[in-house]
Structure formats: C-alpha cells, structure tokens
Amino acid sequence: RDETYAVSVPGASSFPCSQGDTLLRAALRAGVPAAYECNSGGCGTCKFVVEDGEVAVLQEEPAGLTARDRRKGKQLACQTVPLGDLTAQLLLNPQWPSGHARPRRFSGEVTAVRPLTHDLVEITIVTDRPADFLPGQFAMVGLDGVAGGPAHTERAYSMSNLANPEGIWQFQVKRVPDGAVSGRVTGLTRGAVVHLDGPYGNAHLQDTDRDIVCVAGGSGLAPMVSVARGLAVRPDASRRRLDFFYGGRACRDRCAQEFVAEISGALSQVRFVEVLSAADEDDWDGPRGYVHEALAAAGPAELADRDIYIAGPPPMTDAVVRMLVLEWRIPVEQIHYDRFF
Ligand code: FES
Known part of the structure; x- marks a missing residue:
C-alpha cells in the first residue's frame, strides 16, 4: 500500500508527499509555492538542501545542478523523491501567481x-x-x-x-x-x-491590460498559440493587439499561420511575422534568419510597453531575453518564459 510522508519546510507549513512523488510535485499539489520552471531537471530553479531524511534521485547528474552545487549538497526538488518523512530547505516563490490550478x-x-x-x-x-x-x-x-x-x-x-x-x-x-x-x-x-x-508552469497569460507579443521558435509554438487564444477570448479582446513572431527552419516547418489567422478576427489588430533560418530560396521569399533577429528588426518603439511571452529552444529564448532586458530595458515583470533544456 502506498504510504504518505510528511515534508517540513523550515519557516513554512508542512505538507504530505505520496510515496513515489517528487518533492516539487508534492509541494505544488498541496498549494505550497515552491520555486520551479521546467519540472524536468534542466533549469536549476528548484535547487534545495535536505536537512533531515532520506531521498532518492531520478537523475544522477541533471543539467540543472553544477559540480559546485553537488559539492554543497544541493539537490533538485523536481528530481528528488522522499523515502520517508523529510525536512527540506525548499526555495519558495514570493511572487507566487494566483489562479493556478494545483497539479x-x-x-x-x-x-x-x-x-x-x-x-x-x-x-x-x-x-x-x-x-x-x-x-x-x-x-x-x-x-x-x-x-x-x-x-x-x-x-x-x-x-x-x-x-x-x-x-x-x-x-x-x-x-x-x-x-x-x-x-x-x-x-x-x-x-x-x-x-x-x-x-x-509560470509563463502563462497574465491578467494585465497591456497588449501582448508572442515569440515562438520551433516546438515553442503550442504555448504561444494557447496564450494568443487566451487573449482572444478576454472580454476586452476587441481592444487588444497581438504581435506574433514565429521562427522555423524551412518551409516544411510552417504551420503557425493557421493558428494566428483563427483568432485574428477577435482582436483589434494582429501582426504575424514569420522568419525561416534555412529556407530554400526558390520556395520562400519572406524574411530569413532567426526569430530574435526579426524581433530586433521590429524594434522596441512599439513593443516595449507590452507583455512579452517567449517559448522555444533555449538558445533562442536566451537571445530574446538578453535583448529585451539588456538592450530594450524591458522590466522583467513584462517578460514571461519557462526555461527548458
Ligand atoms: Fe527543477 Fe527546473 S524545475 S530543474
């Protein structure tokens, strides 16, 4: 029969953890605002230290932990499975968003x-x-x-x-x-x-009245389609503007346009920019390059006061975030992405 263990977090309430569940998931299921992004061992956001108790790990050397972290006894809550009652210095997210369904x-x-x-x-x-x-x-x-x-x-x-x-x-x-x-x-x-x-995931559509920009690369299309669809069903959708940037490799990767076209009638203004990095010149007369370059070409003048959502391969996400923060000086609370590796 499955057992349930008690997890204590110094300075916060304790919560139950079902046998076999990870520490992170048990915390989130109990409504404890544990800090995390990828839930897959890659980003390192959920690093914590075991104070007392035994644990097993799902990955021996996850990308989210450096050798230095391991020397300091750090572990990843998303890759740690308690084997009994546990006391853990779990990192909590002070800006825990409201409205999340518990997983x-x-x-x-x-x-x-x-x-x-x-x-x-x-x-x-x-x-x-x-x-x-x-x-x-x-x-x-x-x-x-x-x-x-x-x-x-x-x-x-x-x-x-x-x-x-x-x-x-x-x-x-x-x-x-x-x-x-x-x-x-x-x-x-x-x-x-x-x-x-x-x-x-924390990179979800925010409840603000700012217009939005979606930046999707490769397989990051799905969450950006969901965010755009979410904007299109807001009560004030007819007053909202969407700029949707999509970057793929070749013509055979193209499919984003159908999703943007589906919602464009519900919004006041929609701009769709598609850029391909390795398109055959005979097949494609649109812009070539990477999606962060297309965003850079659009410039901050029109986009700097928006909520900006980003999803895609890590190099693309990093390039976009670096530009938004360091060059465009966009406040971090307007930039939304979850890091995956
Ligand atoms: Fe655990 Fe990303 S949430 S490593």
Whole structure:
C-alpha cells in the first residue's frame, strides 16, 4: 500500500508527499509555492538542501545542478523523491501567481492525431475531468514502459488549447531524432491511454491590460498559440493587439499561420511575422534568419510597453531575453518564459 510522508519546510507549513512523488510535485499539489520552471531537471530553479531524511534521485547528474552545487549538497526538488518523512530547505516563490490550478494526476484517451508538419503532430487527449489550466502552461505526458525499459516515461508538453469543462487537452509534439519518448508519443493512435500530470508552469497569460507579443521558435509554438487564444477570448479582446513572431527552419516547418489567422478576427489588430533560418530560396521569399533577429528588426518603439511571452529552444529564448532586458530595458515583470533544456 502506498504510504504518505510528511515534508517540513523550515519557516513554512508542512505538507504530505505520496510515496513515489517528487518533492516539487508534492509541494505544488498541496498549494505550497515552491520555486520551479521546467519540472524536468534542466533549469536549476528548484535547487534545495535536505536537512533531515532520506531521498532518492531520478537523475544522477541533471543539467540543472553544477559540480559546485553537488559539492554543497544541493539537490533538485523536481528530481528528488522522499523515502520517508523529510525536512527540506525548499526555495519558495514570493511572487507566487494566483489562479493556478494545483497539479493532479489522471489518465486520458487519445481521440485525435493530426499532422501539422513533416515532424509535428497535434494530439488531442480527453480526460474524465475538466481540463483546468492557464494559457501557456504545460503538463507531463506519461506512457507506460515497454519491455526492457523503465516502468514509466514522461515528458513535458505545453497545451495549445484553452481550459475547458469537457476535459480536452491538445498538445503539439515534435518527433525528435532518437527521441524515445517523442517517437512513442507521435506514434500514438486513437484510443491509446496516456497519463497526464499537471498543470505546471509560470509563463502563462497574465491578467494585465497591456497588449501582448508572442515569440515562438520551433516546438515553442503550442504555448504561444494557447496564450494568443487566451487573449482572444478576454472580454476586452476587441481592444487588444497581438504581435506574433514565429521562427522555423524551412518551409516544411510552417504551420503557425493557421493558428494566428483563427483568432485574428477577435482582436483589434494582429501582426504575424514569420522568419525561416534555412529556407530554400526558390520556395520562400519572406524574411530569413532567426526569430530574435526579426524581433530586433521590429524594434522596441512599439513593443516595449507590452507583455512579452517567449517559448522555444533555449538558445533562442536566451537571445530574446538578453535583448529585451539588456538592450530594450524591458522590466522583467513584462517578460514571461519557462526555461527548458
Ligand atoms: Fe527543477 Fe527546473 S530543474 S524545475
């Protein structure tokens, strides 16, 4: 029978942790505002120190921990599984956003699989509970293991749709060369059962009256589509402006335009800028280069007073954030992204 352990955080309340759950997920399920971004061991935001108790780790050398961190006894809450009652110096987020649904685990059934490009598919999963999340958040999509492999594998994928009472979750999944999990997820067919754990993520649509900019690169399209859709259903949508920048590699990666076109009628003004880094000259007469270059070309004059949402590969996210903070001097509270590695 599964046990439940008690986790104490000095200076904060204690919370229960089900056997096998990670420290981070148990905290978030209990409404404890633990600091985190990726929930996957990559960003290092959830570093903490065990004060008392025994733990197991999911990854021996996660990217989010440096050798120095390990020497100082630091661990990652998202990769740590308590083996009994625990006292932990967990880092809390003082600006914990309100309105987050607490993450929960449930199963769902694949009801549709739609190819979007040569290597990107949209997967629709229906659960028997309402799909409760904020635009831009993500969930852990899990599959039962195959013979000879781990019992359970999962990856973080952002939802591209909006919360709904029917329990519909849509994801855009890219087939990664040699990606064991993405290969299995993109190969799912109707009727397959998957496990969901979520929602997670802090880079969601904010409740402000600023117009917004979405900057998406590659597989970062899904959360930006969700954020744009979220803006389009706001009561004041007809007074709101959206600038949507999308960067892909080649013409065969193009699919963003259909999503932006779908919502453009609901907003006062929409600008869609698509830039390709390796397009064949015969096929593409639009701008070439990277999405941060397209954003730089647009310049801060019109965009500096916006909320800016960013999702995509880490080098692209880093380049955009560096420019916004160091060159455009945009206040950090207007910049929203979750770091993945
Ligand atoms: Fe734990 Fe990113 S490393 S949240």
